[in-house]
Amino acid sequence: MRKAWSGIAVMLLGCSVSVSSYATEKDDFQSYVQKLKTQASESGISKTTIDAAFKNVTFKPKAIKADNNQPEKKLTLDEYIPRAVPDWKIKQAKRLYHENFDDLQRIGKEYGVQPRFIVALWGVESNFGRFTGNYNVINALTSLAFDGRREALFRKQTMAALTIIEQGHISADDMKGSWAGAMGQCQFMPTSFLSFAQDGNGDGKKDIWNTKADVFASAANYLKQEGWDDTYTWGRQIHVPVGIDQNLQGRDESKGKMLQEWSKLGITRLDGKPLPKLNQDIKAWLIMPDDESGRSYLVYNNYNVLMKWNRSYYFALAVSSLADSI
Numbered sequence: 001m002r003k004a005w006s007g008i009a010v011m012l013l014g015c016s017v018s019v020s021s022y023a024t025e026k027d028d029f030q031s032y033v034q035k036l037k038t039q040a041s042e043s044g045i046s047k048t049t050i051d052a053a054f055k056n057v058t059f060k061p062k063a064i065k066a067d068n069n070q071p072e073k074k075l076t077l078d079e080y081i082p083r084a085v086p087d088w089k090i091k092q093a094k095r096l097y098h099e100n101f102d103d104l105q106r107i108g109k110e111y112g113v114q115p116r117f118i119v120a121l122w123g124v125e126s127n128f129g130r131f132t133g134n135y136n137v138i139n140a141l142t143s144l145a146f147d148g149r150r151e152a153l154f155r156k157q158t159m160a161a162l163t164i165i166e167q168g169h170i171s172a173d174d175m176k177g178s179w180a181g182a183m184g185q186c187q188f189m190p191t192s193f194l195s196f197a198q199d200g201n202g203d204g205k206k207d208i209w210n211t212k213a214d215v216f217a218s219a220a221n222y223l224k225q226e227g228w229d230d231t232y233t234w235g236r237q238i239h240v241p242v243g244i245d246q247n248l249q250g251r252d253e254s255k256g257k258m259l260q261e262w263s264k265l266g267i268t269r270l271d272g273k274p275l276p277k278l279n280q281d282i283k284a285w286l287i288m289p290d291d292e293s294g295r296s297y298l299v300y301n302n303y304n305v306l307m308k309w310n311r312s313y314y315f316a317l318a319v320s321s322l323a324d325s326i
Contacts, residue, residue, distance in 0.1 A: 029059045032146045036158060045162045053138045053162055053172040060143040066179040067144060077295045084318035090325040093123050097326055103213050107200060111220035112230045120323035121219050129185035133178035137161050141181045157181050160190035169206045184208030185215040196222040226305045232282060234320040235299035241266035249286045256283045262298055289313040
């Protein structure tokens with residue numbers, strides 16, 4: 001299947017390719033789509049859903065190009081955080097927090113998640129629902145599965161997307177998302193939707209595309225199910241003494257230490273004041289995403305939960321920073 005993409009890639013580069021070769025590519029893709037239809041039918045998806053989902057499906061080279069050409073440039077946290085959490089986004093987050101205060105308080109209490117983190121995730125993931133992607137999800141996922149580089153992953157996501165349509169949460173035409181199939185204002189992949197999406201307003205649907213209460217409840221449920229504890233925050237930026245053993249950093253379970261143990265190793269708050277003494281000490285991990293020359297943090301288990309949402313230190317720190325600003 002990977003080979004089937006090569007002809008179209010040559011076309012995109014402006015080289016000539018025969019009409020018969022292009023026709024073969026189209027035939028190969030349509031043959032693959034038929035296999036997906038068969039799998040969906042055997043999995044119990046109705047013919048009505050299958051026909052609606054695949055009626056206009058076409059191969060989308062842009063999705064493949066985006067998958068193969070993700071940005072490689074690495075910014076430092078000092079460069080990244082101001083871009084990810086600029087002043088205008090902080091102002092919007094505070095405004096939207098107050099505008100949706102009642103729903104956020106209700107949902108936060110129900111799921112045991114501080115509302116400021118729900119809003120922060122919403123803001124970092126989709127700019128509060130403004131950037132959710134305009135790809136037809138079935139089209140994007142089918143193209144990525146056909147490409148073959150990560151076929152098992154995207155085939156599984158395609159089947160999950162069909163299940164969502166079958167359950168009546170969204171129509172096939174309205175199921176829009178990113179080039180990778182991440183959907184709605186909280187950018188759930190279809191399998192995450194099936195595991196975590198919630199009906200936040202009681203209308204019988206889980207609409208993470210248009211219904212803010214559903215977006216909030218779905219994000220909160222994800223955090224809750226992954227181990228969030230609203231007794232604590234996420235962590236803090238800290239100052240580490242010169243020459244600290246670099247082997248101490250990392251999020252492996254074995255590297256976690258109680259806050260007062262870190263204090264005895266010379267770690268302080270960023271302003272040099274001692275770490276807080278809590279009634280009940282808390283386990284923390286030392287992370288230095290930009291090595292010892294950059295920012296350093298002590299993070300709690302809630303930060304580890306954010307890392308399950310997105311395996312990027314930078315993403316989790318952007319969400320944490322925005323939550324603190326709220």
